[in-house]
Amino acid sequence: MKILIVGHGARESAIAMKLKSDHRITKMYFAKGNATTEMLGQNVYEDSIEGLRDFALKERIDLTIVGPEAPLVAGIVDEFKEHGLKIFGPRQRTAELEGSKAFSKKFMQTHGIKTAKARVFDAYQEAIDYVRTQEFPLVIKASGLAGGKGVVIADDLEEAESTIHSFMIQRVFGDAGIQLVIEEYLRGFETSIIAFSNGKTLFPCVPVKDYKKAGSGDTGPNTGGMGSVAPSPEFTEAHQHDFEQNILQPTLEGLQSYNIHFKGFIFFGLMVTENGTYLLEYNMRLGDPETQVIMALLENNLFDVIMDCLDGNDINLKFRDEKAVCLVMCSGGYPRQIETGFEIRNSEKVTNSQVLFAGATAKGNRILTTGGRVLSLVATGATFEEARAKVYDDARTIHYDYEYYREDIGMF
Numbered sequence: 001m002k003i004l005i006v007g008h009g010a011r012e013s014a015i016a017m018k019l020k021s022d023h024r025i026t027k028m029y030f031a032k033g034n035a036t037t038e039m040l041g042q043n044v045y046e047d048s049i050e051g052l053r054d055f056a057l058k059e060r061i062d063l064t065i066v067g068p069e070a071p072l073v074a075g076i077v078d079e080f081k082e083h084g085l086k087i088f089g090p091r092q093r094t095a096e097l098e099g100s101k102a103f104s105k106k107f108m109q110t111h112g113i114k115t116a117k118a119r120v121f122d123a124y125q126e127a128i129d130y131v132r133t134q135e136f137p138l139v140i141k142a143s144g145l146a147g148g149k150g151v152v153i154a155d156d157l158e159e160a161e162s163t164i165h166s167f168m169i170q171r172v173f174g175d176a177g178i179q180l181v182i183e184e185y186l187r188g189f190e191t192s193i194i195a196f197s198n199g200k201t202l203f204p205c206v207p208v209k210d211y212k213k214a215g216s217g218d219t220g221p222n223t224g225g226m227g228s229v230a231p232s233p234e235f236t237e238a239h240q241h242d243f244e245q246n247i248l249q250p251t252l253e254g255l256q257s258y259n260i261h262f263k264g265f266i267f268f269g270l271m272v273t274e275n276g277t278y279l280l281e282y283n284m285r286l287g288d289p290e291t292q293v294i295m296a297l298l299e300n301n302l303f304d305v306i307m308d309c310l311d312g313n314d315i316n317l318k319f320r321d322e323k324a325v326c327l328v329m330c331s332g333g334y335p336r337q338i339e340t341g342f343e344i345r346n347s348e349k350v351t352n353s354q355v356l357f358a359g360a361t362a363k364g365n366r367i368l369t370t371g372g373r374v375l376s377l378v379a380t381g382a383t384f385e386e387a388r389a390k391v392y393d394d395a396r397t398i399h400y401d402y403e404y405y406r407e408d409i410g411m412f
């Protein structure tokens with residue numbers, strides 16, 4: 001079996017590490033990969049959908065797994081399927097549940113899924129008139145993909161008006177901001193739940209806590225994720241029950257009523273409040289850094305569960321009864337201005353954790369930083385303290401210029 005994994009973050013490194021010991025897999029390719037994936041297979045520098053399709057046809061790829069949202073929203077699954085290529089992920093139309101917040105909000109409202117009250121706007125003046133009647137804080141979202149930057153929590157009318165102006169008139173996110181979702185602010189804690197879909201049923205993984213803010217103590221700007229832990233220590237069985245009844249089940253019914261039978265991942269971004277668990281968003285893929293801790297705890301053979309889902313078979317997910325911690329090491333300044341190109345030293349001396357490179361590339365026998373999120377360190381233990389001690393011990397072993405990481409991942 002030959003596998004192609006699309007993406008180049010630590011998420012894709014975690015998938016590759018999970019698959020690497022499977023003897024049925026003869027070769028893994030990565031588009032475009034990173035320093036970890038280069039050790040496990042071959043990196044391919046092709047990023048157009050047509051280019052990837054031609055590559056998969058030429059190399060007779062048996063299975064393609066897609067990490068990031070952009071190729072899904074651009075229709076990679078449709079293109080691969082049309083050419084008889086096996087691929088795990090939603091078609092373009094289904095990926096709109098992530099690609100269009102207006103569409104996903106309407107989907108949630110239509111199917112009685114517990115979510116923040118919201119309205120969709122296509123016209124600038126209507127959005128402005130609306131926020132003038134509202135209380136603050138208020139959440140303003142660009143409907144389209146904006147690289148995780150399209151959500152603003154406006155604390156007052158002035159900020160709301162200037163956000164609407166920058167999204168709809170200045171078009172800071174291009175077409176992504178011509179339609180807005182404006183919704184009530186929910187106070188609580190966030191949890192991520194990712195489920196496998198076999199086209200008929202959704203099979204949720206352990207709940208994950210993702211640390212989104214750049215600074216320790218949840219300070220500073222939002223990022224792609226600075227660390228994660230699983231199972232989420234705050235998310236109780238009562239929350240799980242609330243999620244299954246008011247979000248998971250109606251989502252499944254909604255998908256079925258739209259005749260959507262996709263095989264891939266669906267990610268529920270949840271906000272747990274005093275009044276219960278609400279759905280903030282869907283992502284139609286695995287999360288990063290959620291995947292790193294999920295893969296660390298997943299007992300099943302990943303290749304088997306994906307193939308079973310593709311065949312429409314039910315799966316029985318099993319997770320180790322342990323705690324997992326993922327610490328993301330970044331380039332200082334992330335998510336804003338960063339400098340890269342620095343050598344990463346001592347990663348081979350790490351003994352307690354798994355090192356999963358992201359924004360890092362091999363050059364000769366050196367590994368250099370290339371991005372904001374440089375690598376993830378992942379460890380498990382009987383307690384969070386034990387897992388946490390391992391990743392922090394290893395973080396102190398690794399060195400590169402401008403290294404930065406949060407000090408409080410796994411502390412609650």
Ligand code: AMP
Pocket residue numbers: 116139141151153183184185186187190212269271280281
């Ligand atoms: P989204 O892409 O819709 O998940 O939004 C990104 C982030 O914005 C979320 O992870 C939350 O931290 C925050 N957020 C989104 N919607 C709300 C809301 N209704 N209330 C409070 N925070 C929100």
Ligand code: GLY
Pocket residue numbers: 210224225283286287288289290
């Ligand atoms: N960690 C959230 C995401 O992958 O979008």
